[in-house]
Amino acid sequence: MRGGAVIDAITAASREQNAACGRELMAIGELYARRAPEDDEARICWAVDGHANLVAELSAALNISRGRAAARLRLAIDLRERLPKVGALFAGGAIDYRMVTTLVNRADLVTDPEWLARLDEAFARWAPTWMKLSGPKLYERVDMWVERFDPTGVREPKTPSEDVYVEVGPISPGVVGIWARLACQDGVAFDTRLDAMASGVCRDDPRSKDQRRADALMAMASGRTRLACRCGAADCPHRGPETPAPRVVINVIAEQATLEGRSNDPGYLPGYGAVPAALLREQAPTADVRLVTLPSPYPEDGYRPSAQLARFVRMRDLTCRFPGCDVAAAHCQIDHTIPYPIGPTHPSNLKLLCVFHQLLDEERFCA
Known part of the structure; x- marks a missing residue:
């Protein structure tokens, strides 16, 4: 296959991929119209209404989480009811998923049906030419059209006090990463506090500053106000007892053979993944170890399990x-x-x- 033919194959596959995703969303929108009508008064006050029931059905059918299914359903509804020409363009493969989500999200605040229809027509006309734009440039073009038809529909950026978060997630076996976005004054205060705790030990402490800052963070998470020195000197003024911390329970699942050193199979920390065998054995002496025994092969009496x-x-x-x-x-x-x-x-x-x-x-x- 010549180089030009390879490029043609790539672009054709990309268009087919876009079209398949568009057809999927069109089908989801059709299913919503049949299964979860807005006038379904019989279910409107149910704990699981028609919309929530459809989200659960989609998550099972597509083998995805409920959150991802809800996001996909929302996008399908918007394309069906608010931007149908954009939806048809997507089903034809002319634009991709990034473009569709940008158009839907940036026009989310437009509510007037006439303005929305004009915006849908403009998006369908210009979106294929915007495919090459970077994220910031694409936002500018879309917002320009929203501003033209409905100035109150332009999405304003969040204020610093609103757009804040702290996340903890696994990055490698036995290690997690912490990411945060804070207001500048809060970030400076946090950084200063870590430095102060990390500096509250004597010069013979064997840890680096980065290690002391990490230990200071864990001390703060445990409710302690100071960091104990690890120099080992009996007369160290910074070696005194730390402020008692509340007990935090962390359940780690591991094989008995791993704890006894007969196996190197990793343990499992729910929500974070594998825990290396060496780390398990290091922490085991300070842990409460409870055996999980196999249940009886016979059913138990009564409804509630033992x-x-x-x-x-x-x-x-x-x-x-x-x-x-x-x-x-x-x-x-x-x-x-x-x-x-x-x-x-x-x-x-x-x-x-x-x-x-x-x-x-x-x-x-x-x-």
């Missing part, structure tokens, strides 16, 4: 069992797949469901 069986189910499932849902076991309920008393109180008939999917399950059997 504490031992409940613990086994939570350690086995770890999260809500509904497709695409990752709500942690601590926030889930134990559900009988086949309702009791027809279905037994046995591990094979028990699973974890979050509150939302528990309500969805109950609705299925009560409908």
Whole structure:
């Protein structure tokens, strides 16, 4: 295949990919019109209304989380009801997902039907020529058209006090990263406090400044106000007892052989992933180790599982069992797949469901 033919194959595949995504959203919009009409008064006050029920159905069908399904449904509704010409353009493959989400989000505040129709027509005409633009330039072009038809519909940037967050997530086995966006004065205060705690040890402390700052952050998270020196000198003035900290419980699942050094299989920290075997053995002496025993092969009497069986189910499932849902076991309920008393109180008939999917399950059997 010549170079030009390869380029043609790439562009054709890209257009097909865009078109397939557009057709998917068109189909989702059609399903919404059939399954979750706005005038469905019978379900409007239900805990799981027509919209929420459709989100759950989509998440199961597409094997994605409920949040991603809700975002996809919202986009499909906007293309069907607000920007149908943009939706048709997407289904034809002329624009991509980035362009569609930008157009929908930047026009989100426009409510007048006439202005929205004119905006939809302008977007459908110009969007293919905007594909080459960078993010900031694309926002400028879109906002220019929104400003032309509805000046009050231009999306204003968030103020610094609104656009703040702190996130914690895994970056490698046994290690997490912390990302934050704070108001400048809060960030400076936090940075200054870390430096002050990191400097509150003697010069013989073996840790680097970065290590002391990390330890200071954990001290703050534990409710302590100072950092203990690790120089090892009995007469160190900074070696005194630290402020007592409240107890924090972290559940880590590991094999007995790993703790005893007979295996190097990693442990598992729910929500964060693998924990290296060496780190597990290092932390084990200060941990409360509880064995998870296999339940009896026979069903238990009664509806509510025993504490031992409940613990086994939570350690086995770890999260809500509904497709695409990752709500942690601590926030889930134990559900009988086949309702009791027809279905037994046995591990094979028990699973974890979050509150939302528990309500969805109950609705299925009560409908």
